[in-house]
Amino acid sequence: MQFGVFSVSDITRDPVSEQTPSEAERIKAAVAIARKTEEVGLDVFAIGEHHNPPFFSSSPTTLLAHIAALTTKLVLTTSTTLITTNDPVRIAEEYAMLQHLADGRMDLMLGRGNTAPVYPWFGQDIRQSLPIALENYNLLHRLWREDVVDWEGRYRTPLQGFTSTPRPLDDVPPFVWHGSIRTPEIAEQAAYYGDGFFANNIFWPKEHYMRLIDFYRERFEHYGHGSAKQAIVGLGGQAFIAKKSQDAWDGFRPYFNEAPVYGHGPKMEDFAAQTPLSVGSPQEVIDKTLTFREHFGDYQRQLFLIDHAGLPLPMVLDQLELLGGEVVPVLRKELAARRDPEVPDAPTHASLVTAKYGDAAPRQPRPNANRGDNVTGGSPYIDEPATGDEAA
DSSP states (O other): OEEEEEOOBBOOOOOOTTTOOOHHHHHHOOOOOOOHHHHOOOOEEEEEOOOTTBBBOOOOOHHHHHHHOOSOEEEEESSSSTTTTOOOOHHHHHHHHHHTTTTTBBBBEEEEEOOOTTTHHTTTTTHHHHHHHHHHHHHHHHHOOSSEEEEOOOSSSEEEEESSSSGGGOOOOOOEEESSSHHHHHHHHHHHHHHEEOOOSSSHHHHHHHHHHHHHHHHHHHSSSOGGGGGGGEEEEEEESSSSSHHHHHHHHHHHHHOOOOOOSSOHHHHHHSOOOOHHHEHHHHHHHHHHHHHHHHHHHEEEEOOOOOOOHHHHHHHHIIIIIIIIIHHHHHHHHOOOOOOOOOOHHHHHHHHHTTTTTTOOOOOOOOHHHHHSOOOOOSSSSOOOOOOO
């Protein structure tokens, strides 16, 4: 079971101090949060992708590559990468590069995005977001698995003899999670490819996500990737923790009330009762998180939204201390004791390499110069440098 945190990268006024951080301050804060995430023993740090104010994370691979250089164990991922407004060729290139720089300590979550004005900025129409998502991922999936790709679709120009570079580390593509808050077609897509399904269930009642996750599990088994229990599921949610329960409710209330994602709506008590939002003492957060397994079955990744709504960095770091020191160790123990032995761990680069190669050394692709220009297409990879006449 992996535990971690995610950020939507919002730049929000602190309703207590009435100060709004600059972009520079929030970017530096994200790095500090990631480093603290590793320090307190959590497994995963995730950052969203946004191209509109009040968010800063327009280039998640740049940020994650920087964090990779400052950490040693942390798995780096996104929440989410926009499969609709990004060119799948660029996704293939940028995340393969990140995979190399992070020594495999990365994966990514793909999503459509729900901010309508962003689509025309990148030449797309939000009304076509679902077919774009399906087509773009089909191409991305091939780009990471086929040395030379010939492809033609509806939403981008054709490719002829194209090789995406760099090739994935160890010739093993990054693991992909498909993030969804509403759409069964995305659950179907994740199941079809045998990928992970991340239900970022911060808004809807649990019954909605139970249907989505059950559907994904059924279709995962239908496509022959394993039993429904072996499907790869992740969950999201926000937690705010204090040593004393009332201190948590009092401390978080002004931030909840002004939160751009869900503020100015239901009372915090009502919202917490209806969603995964966990506010309270460490034990209360533990107890609520354990109910997720009762609703959704065994799952592999739990991410907590940790820095939303203008929370100042010192407060976020304190949250991480409590999360890593008092909450997650208990959750690891309790969930491990209750876990069905048939349920696999969350995929990592190391586990995917072992699954592909066993005890053999992994293949390191070496594209030759004739193919590297993506003009002539041509011959397959060579495993050793050319010599003699071949090198002429």
